[in-house]
Amino acid sequence: MENSVRIKVGLASCGIAAGGLDVLEKVENFLKEHDVDAQLEHTGCIGMCYAEVLMEIDDEEFGSTMYGYLNAADIDDILNAHFVEKKPLTDHIIFSDKLGGEEKVILDYQTRIVLRNCGVIDPESIDEYIERGGYEALQKVLKDMSPVDVIEEIKESGLRGRGGAGFPTGLKWQFAYNNYADKKYVICNADEGDPGAFMDRSVLEGDPHAVLEGMLIGAYAIGSDTGFIYCRAEYPLAVKRLRIAIEKAKEKGFLGSNIMGSDFNFDLTVYEGAGAFVCGEETALMCSIEGKRGMPTLRPPYPAESGLWGKPTNINNVETYSNVAWIIRNGAKKYAEFGTEKSKGTKVFALTGKIKNGGLVEVPMGMTLRDVIYKVGGGIIEDRKFKAVQLGGPSGGCIPESLLDTPVDYDSLTKTGAIMGSGGMVVMDDTTCMVDMARFFLNFTQDESCGKCTFCRIGTKRMLEILNRITQGKGEPGDIEILEDLSRKTIKGSLCGLGQTAPNPVLTTIKYFRDEYEAHINDKTCPAGVCKDLIKYLIIEDKCIGCGACKRACPVDAITGEKKEVHAINQDICTKCGACMTACKFDAVEKL
Amino acid sequence: MAESDFDKIDAVLHEFEGRKGSLIPILQKTQAQLGFLSKEAMKYISEKTKIPVSEIYGVTTFYTQFRMHPIGKNIIRICHGTACHVADAPEISEALYEELKVEPGGTTKDMKFTVEEVACLGCCSLAPVIMVNDKAYGRLTPSKIKDILAQY
Structure with a gap:
């Protein structure tokens, strides 16, 4: 049954967006035409998103070979070289067992617990998950452990909530366990809303059963028989794969009644969000499942006491649940070997922006930001100068170069004014x-504020107006102080995490990059050359040869000049799109 | 609303009968069937479910997914996540609005395209990204926009 040759194509959302399905079709055709006996599989996010589309070929001859930067057009040549001529095209190889390739290093710095199966198994196959030890933890729990044993084990592992705030998971389960009720709920928060973050999406798309197994164990621990996965509507593929996973788990008897012959029952439903960032906040999320506007409510009572429909409820996020089965299987002690004293285990980050090797990475807690960016991420694109790293999305902050040696753990990051957050970097x-x-x-x-608390609703609006003014060159002395004052009040006057953290990006940029604010306000300049009202494009007379390339590129006809004569930009018409600068081959256009 | 539209809503309501807290999935499925949520549709759902129409309107306006106006044949979502913003997403937006002659959130006169700005599509390593219906286009430059639109 098993084929000795296996080919895997990475088909998470990124892979598909980069043309993964076309690649898959080409591979299929090639295998048929050349009668190659190989097992072709889909897999989730392999993590090296910068090199999509990715394909791994595993055979006896060359071992594991990872091809990257693929186009459908290259496939025939690559496969022909690999299978027919037996001389793989090394240009397309990212890393391999026998053929070299430098990118392997990126994986060497990582510790993959949450991503243990991502990019390895076919996420739509429960058998492949089981083959790699899946559902063993559930079996162990149901057979040999009491709910209290499970809770103690999770407590001992030191696992903290990966949604951002970092509350100890075992303690959360303990609270829910302690509250007696006829009905309890377990919820998985998969409403990953931070712009620039896709960790949860990748796990859901790449290893949905790990989430299910974690939820099952959590449900057993607190004594719940009903669960919900609240997934963001913008993640259609994740929803699809979750539904398949639930279906298959039911067939195997891992969901439903008398699971694995025990008296434990558990049913699970996927609930699609409808597009509201605030629903990532747990009380708002529960309102949304109840069919209402997703507005946060006052805590206490905490969900562990009175949550969904007033019943004790345990909410954890995707990454947290994905750790659980690994901890049970390998033991809390083993897990606690990774990380720092107060932050155990690993953290998954979506490494993006001006980084060479952007993608999904998992590193042990305690690694410095510098190592994550320069060793795992390969440094800055075009080796430009690093300015800042933004952590925690709209709730987080920007960390400057002087703090790059900060270790990645909850407490150290909080000290900088940023937060660990859910993992956007x-x-x-x-x-x-x-x-x-x-x-x-x-x-x-400001746009996503639900409007319940005055300071979050109006305070963020006023702050935004001030920032708009500053970036338009209409900043006034005193603006920075007003921003700081409004920030403090918004933090104090808001009920939920959204408002309490909304000022963080403003406060951290003022703290570490005050000179840039001052340049905008006092000198009316934008040092980075981004704010359109503060820059202008000029043609350098000595360099312009009058080729007319800029004139043709200008979408608003702002450039005048005869052939072979120096051209000029009419500043009244110019929309500062920069097309002239891109078009000029002689570096004769400058940005001031 | 046409007679067949009422039937479609009935079918959706039937699916969720007796399940508590199903207003949002009901509205999602109705919108998937009808393209948008008209006043008539909301009133009808209210009559059938006994949920006050004010509450339905409240939910509809709260979540960005719900639309109360007809949309174009194709939906273009422009990603304005952090990674895309850093990778000049605003220029992609401008190029699209310029090409289609629409405002943000608007629909072209021929009802062919509706353009929306969204927070994050989660394909950050391909930034800047737009999505036309279910297909994502990554590593964009303003000059690629015309070719993409021509495919629809």
Whole structure:
């Protein structure tokens, strides 16, 4: 039954967006035409998103060979060289067992617990999950462990909530366990809303059963028989794969009544969100499942006491649940070997922005930001100058170069004014304007504020207006102080995490990049050259040869000049799109 | 609303009968069937479910997924996530609005395209990204927009 040759194509959302399905079709055709006996499989996110489309060929001859940067057009040549001529095209190889390739290093720095199966198994096959030890933890729990044993084990592992705040998971389960009720619920928060973050999506698409198994164990521990996965509507593939996983788990008797012959029953439903960032907040999320507007409510009572429909409820996020089965199977002690004293285990990050090897990475807690960016991520694109790294999305902050040796753990990151957050890590170079960045995040939170608390609703609006003014060159002395004051009040006057953290991007950029704010306000300049009202494009007379390339590229006809004569840009018409600068082959266009 | 539209809503309501808290999935499925949620549709759902129409309107306006106006044949979602923003997503937006002559959130006169800006499509390593219906286009530059639109 088993084929000795296995081919896997990475088909998470990124892979598909990069043309993965076309590649798959080409591979299928090639195998048929050349009568190659190989097992062709789909798999989830392999993690090296920058090199999509990715394909791994595993055979006796060459061992494991990972091909990257693929186009459908290259496939015939690559497969022909690999299978027919037996001389693989090394240009397309990212890394391999026998043929070299430097990118392997990226994986060497990582510790894959949550991503243990991502990019390895076919996420739509429960058998492949089981083959790699899947559902063994559930069996162990049901056979040999009491709910209290499970809770103690999770407590001992030191696992903390991976949604951002970092509350100890075992303790959360303990609270839900302690509350007696006729009905309890387990919820998985898969409403990953931070712009620039896709960790949960990748896990759901790449290893859905790990989430299911974690939820099952959690449900057993607290004594619940009903669960919901609240998944973001923008993730259709994740929803599809979750539904398949649930169906298959039911067939195997891992979901439903008398699971694995025990008296434990558990039913699970996928609930699709309808597009509201605030629903990532647990009380708002529960309102949404109840069919209402997703507005946060006052805590206490915490969900462990009175959650969904007033019943004790345990909510964890995708990554947290994905750790659970590994901990049970390998033991809490083994897990606690990774990480720092107060932050155990690993953390998954979506490494994006101006980074060479952007993608999904999992590193042990305690690694420094510098190592994550330069060793795992390969450094900045075009080796430009690093300016800041943004952690935690709209709730987080920007960390400057001077703090790059901060270790990745909850407490150290909080000290910088940023937060661990759910795992978005956006790297910025000297072409990113920090005032514009603050404005970008505030625009987002202002838009997503549910409107319940005054300071979150109006405070963020006023702050955004000030930031808009500053980036338009209309900043006034005193603006920075007003921003700081409004920030403090918004933090104090908001009920939920959204409002309490919304000012973080503003506060951290003021703290670490105050000079950029001052340049915008006092000198009316944007040092990074981003804010359109503060820059202008000029033609350098000495360099212009009058070729007319810029004139043709200009979408608004702002450039004049005869052939072979120096051209000029009419500043009144110019929309500052930069097309002339891109078009000029002689570096004769400058940005001031 | 046409007679057949009422039938479609009836079918959706039937599916969720007796399940508590199903207003959002009901609205999602109705919108998937009819393209948008008209006043008439909301009133009808209210009559049938006994949920006050004010509450239905409240939910509809709260979540960005729900639309109260007809949309174009193709939906273009422009990603404005952090990674896309850093990778000049605003220029992609401008190129699209310029090409289609629409405002953000608007629909072209020929009802062919509706353009929406969304927070994050989650394909950050391909930034900047747009999605036309269910197909994502990554690593974009403003000059690629015309060719993409021509495919629809």
